[in-house]
Amino acid sequence: MRGSGIASLKFRLGLLTSRFRADLPLKSCRACIERDIAAYNSAYWHRQHQLPGVWICPIDGCRLHRHEIKVSGQGKFEWVLPDDLPERQGPTNWSPEIRDRLERLASASQALGSMPPGYHLDTAIVANCHSRALALTGLLGPGNRLRLDELGEAYAAFATGLQEVPELATVPSDPAAARTQLSRMFYRPGDGAHPLRQLLLTIWLHGTWAKFEEAYDGLAAASGPLTADPKANSATVTAHARDPRVAIATTAVTEHERSPTSVAKELGVDVSTVVAWLASEGIAANRRPKKLKPPVFEAAVRLLETGASKAAVASQAGVSASTVTKLLRTQPGLRARWNDAKLSATRAEHRKAWQDLMGQNPLSPTPILRAVAARAYAWLYRNDRAWLSASIVARGTLPQSSAVRVDWDARDQALAAAVRRTAEQICASTGRQRCTVAAICVAVPDLRAKLGALDRLPLTARAIREVTWQRRRSTDTKLL
Numbered sequence: 001m002r003g004s005g006i007a008s009l010k011f012r013l014g015l016l017t018s019r020f021r022a023d024l025p026l027k028s029c030r031a032c033i034e035r036d037i038a039a040y041n042s043a044y045w046h047r048q049h050q051l052p053g054v055w056i057c058p059i060d061g062c063r064l065h066r067h068e069i070k071v072s073g074q075g076k077f078e079w080v081l082p083d084d085l086p087e088r089q090g091p092t093n094w095s096p097e098i099r100d101r102l103e104r105l106a107s108a109s110q111a112l113g114s115m116p117p118g119y120h121l122d123t124a125i126v127a128n129c130h131s132r133a134l135a136l137t138g139l140l141g142p143g144n145r146l147r148l149d150e151l152g153e154a155y156a157a158f159a160t161g162l163q164e165v166p167e168l169a170t171v172p173s174d175p176a177a178a179r180t181q182l183s184r185m186f187y188r189p190g191d192g193a194h195p196l197r198q199l200l201l202t203i204w205l206h207g208t209w210a211k212f213e214e215a216y217d218g219l220a221a222a223s224g225p226l227t228a229d230p231k232a233n234s235a236t237v238t239a240h241a242r243d244p245r246v247a248i249a250t251t252a253v254t255e256h257e258r259s260p261t262s263v264a265k266e267l268g269v270d271v272s273t274v275v276a277w278l279a280s281e282g283i284a285a286n287r288r289p290k291k292l293k294p295p296v297f298e299a300a301v302r303l304l305e306t307g308a309s310k311a312a313v314a315s316q317a318g319v320s321a322s323t324v325t326k327l328l329r330t331q332p333g334l335r336a337r338w339n340d341a342k343l344s345a346t347r348a349e350h351r352k353a354w355q356d357l358m359g360q361n362p363l364s365p366t367p368i369l370r371a372v373a374a375r376a377y378a379w380l381y382r383n384d385r386a387w388l389s390a391s392i393v394a395r396g397t398l399p400q401s402s403a404v405r406v407d408w409d410a411r412d413q414a415l416a417a418a419v420r421r422t423a424e425q426i427c428a429s430t431g432r433q434r435c436t437v438a439a440i441c442v443a444v445p446d447l448r449a450k451l452g453a454l455d456r457l458p459l460t461a462r463a464i465r466e467v468t469w470q471r472r473r474s475t476d477t478k479l480l
Helices: 030-040 096-113 123-137 148-159 175-187 195-206 209-223 235-242 244-254 260-267 271-280 294-305 310-317 321-330 334-360 366-372 374-383 385-394 408-430 437-443 445-456 458-467
Strands: 026-028 065-067 470-473 476-479
Touching (some): 096 209, 123 175, 148 175, 175 195, 195 209, 294 310, 294 334, 310 321, 321 334, 334 374, 334 385, 366 374, 408 437, 408 445, 408 458, 437 445, 437 458, 445 458
Antiparallel strands (some): 026 065, 470 476
């Protein structure tokens, strides 16, 4: 939204392809309306009622009413309040199981919507949480492979009945469709499934959002943030920063020109500790080498700056590993340069392994490559994610045959039947012989998105022509 334009925003947000649509049926609670009028002399729209997936009032626990004036865009510029509009509640015979699932979905949607600005859930940790929950259900096979057939059946059983809510009409109740959706969400967790699909998956696996949040926070705390800055991961430097003696030693050496040895005796610590404190502040103490004579010292520093291991430096310099550690602690900036060199070498190693694997297997999907080079992928994901994402995007879309194809004939038949049924109801209530396309679109929200593809829906096009008013303009016949 901060860019130069918002063209195709709904498509870029995934709203058009999610099948959840982007219309806004305003929702209200009769108990909330009465309470607002008593308190403020006017009812108002409650934000928590408008969130996707919320169809039960979190305050009163009653079913929300649906107002369709904003759905078709007819009244999008009108100022309306909840008590000004007719209500359309629909069937109220929800089973206790469906009501329980809708209550948990509403609670999860509100929790997600109330997260602080800028907060993002890590998709890798979310996938790990879901995998652990799956393991408890016995739906993981040997080697933690998904039992997709059983998963599809279990999820379809959970979702059956939710389709009574218009917003959730596209939630799969068929095991095959559920299997396809779950495989995509588990094998490609970063593809950006619609939040409603993520919320339904979460309450199915974890029961409630609170339990999922507890599991997520536990895994996030266990993994901890990773950073390329060596100082951020150094417990020693952090401890020094909290030790007040560091400032005392630094002041004594720099301002009072005292030697590290005298300062160490006064503070009751080893002289090497004082030298390390000075190095952490960027101050180099005068060296009085016993083992690291100038040629050996310079060679050891050069090796460390290339990222060589302590053992390799100790072997080539002919000193002990503890001497190399002391050198790293007492030379200002040397440890940071050593960590940077190691990080660069490790990054280059894992990048090369990932690039070689992609080059050798150009037609293999990314999940397969990730399983083959799990170590390289995990390191890059944690430490070099921007480069990893760019390398995957650069591969382009792989040729694949999707197992799920739109059955246009079945969709055409269903839409045509819905158009005729809705037109019959509208005409019966208005006493007219025909109605408008806009009126039908209000009752059949899926129709509006298909008006541009009527050439692929001949039965629907014929049904619209037969039940709606038409206006002839020259030789063209256009639908009103």
